[in-house]
Amino acid sequence: MSRSQLGDVVAAYLVNRPWGVQQVADATYAIEVHGEHGQWQSYLTVREDEQQVLVHAILPFRIPFDRRAEVALYLTRANYGLVIGNFEFDLDDGEVRFKTAIDVEGAALTEALVDHLVIAGAVTTDRYLPGIHAVVEGATAREAIAVVEGEQGQEL
Template sequence: MLPITVIDTDEDDGKNTTEPIKETSNTSDGNKIESANTGLDEGRSRIIEKELGDSSLDQNKEDEEGSDDEGSDDEGEDGKDTPKEEEDPQEEGVSQTRSETKPPREFGRIFKAVHKMLKGAGTKYFVDPDRDMIRMSATGKHATYNAIFDAREQKEQLFVYVCCPNMAPVDRRLPAAEFITRANWGLAIGNFEMDMNDGEVRYKVSIDVEEGEISCKMVQNMLGASTQTMERYFPGLMSVYYADKDAASAVSTVEGEVRFISQ
């Protein structure tokens, strides 16, 4: 499965500061996913507020210069090369919300795997070290989605959420629930879920890595599966929200097939 590539975003009072710069990559079903330089809209994803709280995200300072003197090198006093320390996600120029009253902490292996994958893709993302969570935005053909990585180190689990930017209207939540139930049938990786209280819909892919290893490719595939599936079903979901289309026909239109229901 091809990954979804997302490029840097800037935040300034919750608004985009630059025009989107899009790139495209082909998915396994022939659709295109575009990456964009786009900010995260605070009102578009309740999960951000619910799980990250109201703490503000400030851009980190520019990367520190590697040396104070122009002619310095990596050799120690004994003439031998000084070994380089392992890179810390906190030093990569990402935005963070770590409480000032809390001391620095060590990131777990799952969090580091997510960071390594995103860094390799050249992605700017936003981090909540207090909760081991990372968020970013991904732009497809139909919409821009908020993506969240939730690393649960103690349980050795990783959850990837891709959130629909549109909440289901109150009077369309039951049809929307039917839509995602029908869509979930037969999905190989992950599932849709909806909060009936406020109408938020998101796609979730999770993994348990107890006594196992987690690689950058695994994280990449989790993000790709989540974003591509949300992108595929988004038009059908919107037709249920706003065009009063029934769930069965909306799913059939998306999947290009008629599902036979036993009477």
């Protein structure tokens, strides 16, 4: 695709969706996502030169320092079974985000592919968010992941 086409596809996708969209940089758009377990900002970034589109769902809170090690274990357990995307955790400032991305060099980006990136990120973030809260509140990573992934019949 030409250098401008990726941005055009992402912009067209966002126009046709119900989210409030804000362009926060030349090639980055922010959307407000509302899930069953919370809300957060997702950022769609177009990397024209690399022919890539990234979506980061960024949690609206930071992990307290004293819970970061246990949250890191939780996110590692969560990432182990994921097929699409991964959690990223900044141990210095406590930011947690979920990333999906696609490289379309030699292929065509479509609105459907952008939708898959956004929805996969939103669904996965929403699924694992209660476990993150539980670990912050004192649960172990093992306990929280067992509940979130359905290995125990209890609520967090």
